[in-house]
Amino acid sequence: MKRSISALAGVVLLAVGLVSCGGDDSATTTNAPSTDVATSEAPATDAPATDAPAVEGVLNVPADYPTIQEAVDAAVEGDLILIAPGTYNEAVQVTTNNIVIRGLDRNTVILDGNFELDNGIRVVGANGVALENMTAMNYTKNGFFWTGVTGYRGDYLTAWRNGDYGVYVFDSVGGVLDHSYGAGSPDAGVYVGECYPCDSLINHFVSEHNGLGYSGTNSGGNMIIVNSIFRRNRAGVVPNSGSYELCYPERKTTIIGNLVYDNNQPDTPAIDVAILAMGNGILSAGGVQNIIERNRVWNHNKTGIGLVPFLEEDPNDSMPEKTAWDTTCADSKKLMPVQPDGALLWDSQDTTVRGNVLEDNRRADIAVGSAGTDLWTLGNCFEGNTFTTSAPLDLEKLAPCGSPLSKDAGDWTAGDLNVITWLVDAETAPPSVDWKTATLPDMPVLESMPNAATAAAVPASATPPAIDLDAITVPDKID
């Protein structure tokens, strides 16, 4: 190999660079502040007492550490950070595995972003972090956010008026979100996306006045949503597929025993997709192999439970073949994309809709639609639901569970769903309201974690607790 150096050689640029400290440079003495901050045995300060005794592995805020971030930075695996009631204007970042961050009172331990800070608590690449019993509000992005982790848990969390999501779980597996609440976000009150298998459980969650109650893009695989309430969002529960995130399609999400109602709310903040999905209770947008059972779903302008396509106009990869649906997220990330020429139509397929109770869903209680694909080829089945209307008509006769679907089962076009008109509807739907000023109901006073001051710190397990799905019955109507 020949290297020729031309007459241009020797051009010298003087560049001023900034280099962060670290490595061996630190051997030279500086007056930089020590990162070895006080431990929990630190002497008492004048900060408000938390009433918590000094206990090995317990870091009290603000008694021992004035800020949550300082306590987090000082914590080691297995530690418990206990936060006293108060308002904390912090965006906390967690990068230490297996710590527990707990408020002493869910409703009065408040992280407030003042419409300037991005996330209340963000856990980045730290496994096994549990967040418990506190409120995050007025953050420009998310209330609580885990990304790139194995093992996560959120219990008794309140996310209120945040600019992207309430509780946001991305590219993370093995988790539980329990007894938590999300309101006032333009995207979803609760989101779990880009995981397969997710091995995640959403239980006893209340999501309201968001663009979407639940959203899960390209998630699934032991992804369970049960015993929760999704109400007064633009749209309720919306698993969805698309190549703008990795690990498509969304598949194998189990949605059982939830109350889903009044998701026509016109005055929420809302991303475009939420406006497009408005007026639907449980809406699979290009999801496959989902199970939707024993939910009670009522009062929606469009469908109670709708299985519809998602049209992706400018996709980033070709659609995976059905034989590749079981590819793990980790493996599919290694594949190089093959960009298709045109749009992709992600049809909802192979989904079971069984034993739900539906009423007053004004386009149809149960529905399946596409934009050109023959519906009997999609493999979605409907059985044992209590309903009045369907699209197409006689849907349970056309698409029973347990046997292959047939073109000859009846008239698949009578009363069928025209989802193309939804694009038109979105043009005239009430526009998004600024998340900072949207009208929300009074912040509810919600149940706190029992024995928050004394309960042992248990980092998040990567295995969510087993749940007896068969024992879940259709919940009673409320409100």
Next chain:
Amino acid sequence: MKISLVSSIVVSAVLLVSCGADSPESAVTTTIATVPPNGESITIQVLDNSYRPSEYEIKAGTEVVFENRGRNDHNILPDTITDDAGLTALLASDMSPAAWGVPSTAFTPGDSFTHLFNVPGVYKFYCSIHGAPGAGMYGTLTVS
């Protein structure tokens, strides 16, 4: 493979090493060889919330086009930078190869950012909205 270095530009970078309020400033001079554009270009998709591919090896002189093909804002920050403001300050004050990237304000959905990597090295980067150095949304370009 033929690599013809028409010019071997020598960059002397004066690096300000800042280690705290009272730390002395020390000047370090390094010599970095750069190569001209080699005519090659690769594209890295910036999705929600991943760079694809997240690791890539290229030859010095290759142009890299980052396209925001997601539905959200992202940024591309060298690992030494903590946020958009830090990147803006870096780009304004530094012409060394370590000064590159794009803030989220200039990288909304549909935007693209092109950078010529003409100095060999390992370039680690991340999105401060959706990651941290080496975690969440991050990537590595190895330039040989």
